[in-house]
Amino acid sequence: MKILLSAYACHPTSGSESRLGWQWAKQLASRGHDVWVITRGVMQQDIEHHLTTESQPGNLNFIYHECRALLPWLKLFKARFRYIYYYFWQWGAYQAAMQAHVQNGFDLVHHVTWVQYRAPSFMGRLGIPFIFGPVGGGEASPWNLRSVIGLRQWGVDLMRDGWSLLASIDPLVRRTYHEAIRIPVTSVDTLNKLPPWARAKARLQLAIAYEPSAELQLRRADLQNIGGVKLLYVGRFLGLKGMALGLAAFAAVASRFPDASLTLVGEGPVGPAWHRLADRLGIAGRVHWIDWLPHAEVEALYANHDVLLFPSLHDSGGLVLLEAMSRGLPVVCLNLGGPGMLVDETCGIRVEVAGRTRCEVEKALAAALERILAAPEFLASLRQGAQTRAGQFNWDHLINGVYDGLVPAWRHAEGDFNGGAAAVNEGAA
Numbered sequence: 001m002k003i004l005l006s007a008y009a010c011h012p013t014s015g016s017e018s019r020l021g022w023q024w025a026k027q028l029a030s031r032g033h034d035v036w037v038i039t040r041g042v043m044q045q046d047i048e049h050h051l052t053t054e055s056q057p058g059n060l061n062f063i064y065h066e067c068r069a070l071l072p073w074l075k076l077f078k079a080r081f082r083y084i085y086y087y088f089w090q091w092g093a094y095q096a097a098m099q100a101h102v103q104n105g106f107d108l109v110h111h112v113t114w115v116q117y118r119a120p121s122f123m124g125r126l127g128i129p130f131i132f133g134p135v136g137g138g139e140a141s142p143w144n145l146r147s148v149i150g151l152r153q154w155g156v157d158l159m160r161d162g163w164s165l166l167a168s169i170d171p172l173v174r175r176t177y178h179e180a181i182r183i184p185v186t187s188v189d190t191l192n193k194l195p196p197w198a199r200a201k202a203r204l205q206l207a208i209a210y211e212p213s214a215e216l217q218l219r220r221a222d223l224q225n226i227g228g229v230k231l232l233y234v235g236r237f238l239g240l241k242g243m244a245l246g247l248a249a250f251a252a253v254a255s256r257f258p259d260a261s262l263t264l265v266g267e268g269p270v271g272p273a274w275h276r277l278a279d280r281l282g283i284a285g286r287v288h289w290i291d292w293l294p295h296a297e298v299e300a301l302y303a304n305h306d307v308l309l310f311p312s313l314h315d316s317g318g319l320v321l322l323e324a325m326s327r328g329l330p331v332v333c334l335n336l337g338g339p340g341m342l343v344d345e346t347c348g349i350r351v352e353v354a355g356r357t358r359c360e361v362e363k364a365l366a367a368a369l370e371r372i373l374a375a376p377e378f379l380a381s382l383r384q385g386a387q388t389r390a391g392q393f394n395w396d397h398l399i400n401g402v403y404d405g406l407v408p409a410w411r412h413a414e415g416d417f418n419g420g421a422a423a424v425n426e427g428a429a
Helices: 016-030 041-053 068-077 079-104 143-148 150-167 171-179 188-193 196-201 243-254 271-281 295-302 319-326 337-342 358-373 376-392 395-403
Strands: 002-007 034-040 060-065 108-113 130-132 183-185 202-204 230-234 261-265 287-290 307-310 331-334 348-351
Touching: 002 016, 002 079, 016 034, 016 060, 016 108, 016 319, 016 395, 034 041, 034 079, 041 060, 060 079, 068 079, 130 171, 130 183, 143 150, 143 243, 143 358, 171 196, 188 202, 196 202, 230 243, 230 295, 230 319, 243 261, 243 271, 243 307, 243 358, 261 295, 271 287, 295 319, 307 319, 307 358, 319 331, 319 337, 319 376, 331 337, 331 358, 348 358, 358 376
Parallel strands: 002 034, 002 108, 034 060, 108 130, 183 202, 230 261, 230 307, 261 287, 307 331, 331 348
Antiparallel strands: none
């Protein structure tokens, strides 16, 4: 099958959405489909260098598009302009995709990045089956916990709330929903943001998948780190990541577990505030700070830690959770967004936030940490469960979750998607 992927973010070595776009392309091509990826022109040099130095499927093709006239404005205003730029890029990418469709005759077009339910894609106008997602972004910081996020993040979240309201009436977004035959969404929060008529096309499906390399598939159930249980946080230092709650929870149990430690890996605008908070809580000597690391070095870091502490207030995915779990690290998180869907009682502890004050959530997080720190046998069982749970979220799971049940309506084909059958929703064609 000939598949066109719309991947605004696509890069072989970057993280987050760029890695997601790259993996969609690589994984579909490795399954025998002819894949074309339309992505940003600024990615071209790195992508082509990677294709010449690494063994990649020969049926993977790239189409590069960039709004050159607007790039100086994007560089000048950075994040403040990127959403406007994204709209312009999407329109130009659609025109480039139309030309490529005339030449190649694609069977299916699939928007894979950005995974924002609020932002439109014009790829549905190609007149072929169009999948939009998995998309997320419907999550929001709970109002009862917004005192955690800081003034800067307050402003960002208010803008995000406003964008959500605009998306509900944006004709371009609504047309995207109309044109899509399927809209996978990453959480119930995002599902509820869709218009009622669009929810019939939706299904819950996390946008993340992970398959560790063979040499890193280490069983950790019988391993014990010397020096006590080591907690780990990996991610941006942003208010929405909730580590103000995490630091308070660790401080509440630190005196009872003098050998326990917490490592934070990353960088971001609230880093200085988190440092000051650790000082005020009296745990500065127990908290270790590591600047942002290349992805390969972060993966190696998992082997030296025992538990991932990830109290994010809104995350659609959480790829870091899958990476850590695949190394046998159970997760302590809030029961919100993607982490709330990914983590269950076999692989970690989810802390409920509904109806609770900030103090109550901090106490619940502390209780979760104490339960793990006080019971080595419980930690050992969670390690096994984490690896088992992570193994369920591989690329076969993600691809089948997005394409499963789509029936070829414009031509007759036999076999499932992985066998190369074309796919379209019979009822939506």
